Amino acid sequence: VKVTYVAHDGESTTIDAEEGASVMKTAVSNDVDGIVGECGGSMMCATCHCYVDEAWADKVGTRSDDEDDMLEGATSEVTDRSRLSCQIKLTPELDGLVVHLPEDQI
């Protein structure tokens, strides 16, 4: 499952991710800058904030109320496309997913 991370400065990194892994875990285990994932994926921080690319918004779906609450603590601006990347699981349907990373996570 391919996933592309577009950093705030425009640099993009594509990773061949393990199916079923989260967008956060994939970034952290592949040293992609721009995602911290401080709480390890238990929705207790907002350091895995990402913006789902417009083309993928429908497929990825909307965020939960709990994500919404957590994103209130995000450092960078929260938009309609903001998600906690630990809550996005890379399924085959999301092969080719593109996410954009915020300027700061902390």
Ligand code: FES
């Ligand atoms: Fe902490 Fe996603 S890693 S909320």
